[in-house]
Amino acid sequence: MESKDCLVVEDHPDVRAWLCACVSSMFPTYRVQGCASLAEAYLALQRLQDPEGLLSLVLVDLGLPDGSGIDFIRQISAQCPDATCVVVTVYEDDAHVYESLAAGAQGYLLKSESREVLERSLARIVAGEPPLSPSIARRIMAYFRQSEARNDRQVSLTPREVEVLACLGRGMRVRDVAQELNISSHTVGDHVKALYRKLSISTRAEAALEAMRRGLIERNS
Amino acid sequence: MMLGAVAACVVAATLTVWMALSQPSIGMSLRWDHERQTLLAADLAVESLAAKGGATGQDQAFVLEPNDLIEESDFLDSYEQVARFTERQTEIVRRLQAPAVQLRITEGDGTERNLLVSAHKRMLADLPIEFWLQIFVAGAAFLIGMWVWTLRRGEWGARMLALAGVSIWLFASAAAIYSTRELAIPGWQHRVLSALNHIGALTFGAAMISLFLLYPRQLIAPKRLVWLFAGVAVWLVLDITRLASDPATGNALPTMLEMGGILVCIACQWVATRADPRGRAALRWLGLSVILGAGTFVATVIAPLLLGNLPPMPQGVAFLFFLLIHVGVALGVARYRLFELDEWAFRLLYYTLALLIIAGLDAALVYLLHFEQVASLGLAVVVVAFVWFPLRQKLWDRFVVRRRMTDEEMVRRVVGVTLAPDLNEREQRWRELLQRLFDPLVIASVVPPVTGVEVRDDGMELVLPPCSGSTALSLRNPWGGRGLFGPTHLALAQQITALVGTLEASRDAYDRGVREERHRIAADLHDDVGARLLTTLHRDGLDATRSMIREALADVRAIASGLLGDSRNLSSIAADMRYESAQRLEGAGIDFVWSAAGLDEVLVGQRVYRHLVSAHRELLSNSIRHSGAKTVEVGLSRSGDTVELTVRDDGKGLQEGYVAGHGLINIQRRALTVGGSVVLTPHPAGGLQVRVSLPLR
Numbered sequence: 017m018e019s020k021d022c023l024v025v026e027d028h029p030d031v032r033a034w035l036c037a038c039v040s041s042m043f044p045t046y047r048v049q050g051c052a053s054l055a056e057a058y059l060a061l062q063r064l065q066d067p068e069g070l071l072s073l074v075l076v077d078l079g080l081p082d083g084s085g086i087d088f089i090r091q092i093s094a095q096c097p098d099a100t101c102v103v104v105t106v107y108e109d110d111a112h113v114y115e116s117l118a119a120g121a122q123g124y125l126l127k128s129e130s131r132e133v134l135e136r137s138l139a140r141i142v143a144g145e146p147p148l149s150p151s152i153a154r155r156i157m158a159y160f161r162q163s164e165a166r167n168d169r170q171v172s173l174t175p176r177e178v179e180v181l182a183c184l185g186r187g188m189r190v191r192d193v194a195q196e197l198n199i200s201s202h203t204v205g206d207h208v209k210a211l212y213r214k215l216s217i218s219t220r221a222e223a224a225l226e227a228m229r230r231g232l233i234e235r236n237s
Numbered sequence: 238m239m240l241g242a243v244a245a246c247v248v249a250a251t252l253t254v255w256m257a258l259s260q261p262s263i264g265m266s267l268r269w270d271h272e273r274q275t276l277l278a279a280d281l282a283v284e285s286l287a288a289k290g291g292a293t294g295q296d297q298a299f300v301l302e303p304n305d306l307i308e309e310s311d312f313l314d315s316y317e318q319v320a321r322f323t324e325r326q327t328e329i330v331r332r333l334q335a336p337a338v339q340l341r342i343t344e345g346d347g348t349e350r351n352l353l354v355s356a357h358k359r360m361l362a363d364l365p366i367e368f369w370l371q372i373f374v375a376g377a378a379f380l381i382g383m384w385v386w387t388l389r390r391g392e393w394g395a396r397m398l399a400l401a402g403v404s405i406w407l408f409a410s411a412a413a414i415y416s417t418r419e420l421a422i423p424g425w426q427h428r429v430l431s432a433l434n435h436i437g438a439l440t441f442g443a444a445m446i447s448l449f450l451l452y453p454r455q456l457i458a459p460k461r462l463v464w465l466f467a468g469v470a471v472w473l474v475l476d477i478t479r480l481a482s483d484p485a486t487g488n489a490l491p492t493m494l495e496m497g498g499i500l501v502c503i504a505c506q507w508v509a510t511r512a513d514p515r516g517r518a519a520l521r522w523l524g525l526s527v528i529l530g531a532g533t534f535v536a537t538v539i540a541p542l543l544l545g546n547l548p549p550m551p552q553g554v555a556f557l558f559f560l561l562i563h564v565g566v567a568l569g570v571a572r573y574r575l576f577e578l579d580e581w582a583f584r585l586l587y588y589t590l591a592l593l594i595i596a597g598l599d600a601a602l603v604y605l606l607h608f609e610q611v612a613s614l615g616l617a618v619v620v621v622a623f624v625w626f627p628l629r630q631k632l633w634d635r636f637v638v639r640r641r642m643t644d645e646e647m648v649r650r651v652v653g654v655t656l657a658p659d660l661n662e663r664e665q666r667w668r669e670l671l672q673r674l675f676d677p678l679v680i681a682s683v684v685p686p687v688t689g690v691e692v693r694d695d696g697m698e699l700v701l702p703p704c705s706g707s708t709a710l711s712l713r714n715p716w717g718g719r720g721l722f723g724p725t726h727l728a729l730a731q732q733i734t735a736l737v738g739t740l741e742a743s744r745d746a747y748d749r750g751v752r753e754e755r756h757r758i759a760a761d762l763h764d765d766v767g768a769r770l771l772t773t774l775h776r777d778g779l780d781a782t783r784s785m786i787r788e789a790l791a792d793v794r795a796i797a798s799g800l801l802g803d804s805r806n807l808s809s810i811a812a813d814m815r816y817e818s819a820q821r822l823e824g825a826g827i828d829f830v831w832s833a834a835g836l837d838e839v840l841v842g843q844r845v846y847r848h849l850v851s852a853h854r855e856l857l858s859n860s861i862r863h864s865g866a867k868t869v870e871v872g873l874s875r876s877g878d879t880v881e882l883t884v885r886d887d888g889k890g891l892q893e894g895y896v897a898g899h900g901l902i903n904i905q906r907r908a909l910t911v912g913g914s915v916v917l918t919p920h921p922a923g924g925l926q927v928r929v930s931l932p933l934r
Contacts, residue, residue, distance in 0.1 A: 128786075136824075150809065186808075187816040
């Protein structure tokens, strides 16, 4: 069994060590590497660039001394689309979490959680059962509703996904949603992953479109 | 009254035009050539004319003289010459009225020829520019005089100005008819018109003298003026009956004397107004206009006559100088409230002018272009709308309102005043704004302060109430001392003070909001995070400490999210609560049951939201930590204006000798501060139920 790589980008040494220990205990086969800054993280990413693309898990703090972790998430999702990006944050700040998801993160963890809760959540994310808090679900719903109204959606949601989002937005657990919609918990998890991906693709496409529009305007004027 | 004046003006002008049009014309532009000593029409020398055909048969040839073309018979040296001129005019008219007139002409190469022409009535287009100039002067002077008199009917100054206007109208209209004739005018008409011209001219001088005897200061009793007018009348009789020695003595001399009288009266007024700056300002303006207007006319037309010379310019053009007087009066009203008239007076004048222009354009278009009446009225309206009204607005802004700022700049400056960082800066900016708006010579504090904007001292002073860090202020001598405050400026000042007041109020409200918010954050930090950390400090056991710290972090999160100011509705609070309950209870291996009722899109205030969330978190912690429960039910419901949170567990319930911990005490305290309640009841099947009720409003 080939070993996989994991990057932990976190500036606080104690928290970094704690996160590394969590990953090691959950996934003993992973080679865990800690990075204290974005610069170190980019360097590590460069070193890991091998044809096999073994990078499989990245834990990123948002507030780093030399910039925002969101940029790094963008880089990872462009360069190693197979890797799972997870945001590790102090405060469950909707705006930042949402932005990370739009950049391509597939889950988010609170640093203040107990080790058991953190490990369990991490296992769920890697297993494809990412969390989606009600406030983030509501944001995603509002985003797609808006882009639908603007009629410039790159990606649209399926009716089932909309149902799942609505349930999550009301604070239901995955289990409750499965019961409510009469589907399996696993399917709900799949929908959530699809939602994450669509959000990220959609916002990226929108950004590209916007850049092109601006380019056009600048060229014409 | 003004409408009557306009009507009179139009009727008089029409009459004048009609008289001018009824003069016979041979359609030639004649002038006297000094070199060839002959009358020229183009390059043809016209020597004589004779009527041909008709009842009279053929007359003797009538040799033309240079004096036949003279503009003004007053320029002639003696009354005999005037009488001869009149007779010859009558004779020429008689000949011109024959069906055909034979002109004897000499061509450029010296060949002589007879030319047969027939005279006809003049057309509007035939009337020369001098005619229209004089009509214009007459109408304008008349209207401005009437305007001032209409608005100040009881005052002698205004009466005299009106009389002067009527006089100008009389002499200019009369002169317009005879001085712009083509070749001849019937002798009797000339005699009458010339007399009217003299009456007008001398009355004008007398009116001006009277004006300066009575305005700005009354120097003599108005009834004494009878003597002045009697003297003028006597002189007029002498002149008209030709008892005076010559035209210069009969007309030019008294005009000169009157001019001298005007200068003397102005000088007397100057002395009389030395202690009265307002009167002095009015005198300066009016006196200057009269000296410039009448004085220039006398100097260019009358004085050369007395010295035996011909005037250097046509009298009709020189009449324009008289207009200076009345234009000066109009401007004086605008700038110095001459005759105590204010800006509203200008509206009247502008509307009168607009009316005249409509009527004039309409008449001109109908006559000259033979337009359909409806179409030409439409065109006149268009011209007035697109040319006159913008022009009028410009004039109004330029002369009357004198607001030197655009509205946009004004608002920007007012905002700048209210948002200045400290009181001194605010006061300074406020003063700068006032300086820019009114340009007063003096800005000073006034005691005692006023409560509203006032104009005092007949427009010399504007007093503003305390405003934006400034004391009550008095503004004196606006526009560098060249103007007075009127109702427009009062309204502007009121508007600005009100605007500053409103902005200050909203700024204060904002500041107060910021202060309250800071107090709230401080209280939250202290009561929640601080108290929790303190409890942690004195607790044994690492796990307990960790969980307390996690709760403290959760408090910080809640405070921070409150800072971001997201407005919260009850249903999204319930969703978050449900999610958090599930996460935490599942993590502790406890079953979770959720229930909710009556939660619509009701907005919840920040305080209630914070209380609700922290009570929920605290109760959940208690159940997880102390009860040993297997199932926890969390419920959120709203009925009317009350929201109710229920947390029920199936654990140990309250033990004997229970002492409420920090958490529960905090929940109770919070609930009390917003008028809510906390009720603890033992669950019948064991365990504990806590119900927290909070009012939404």
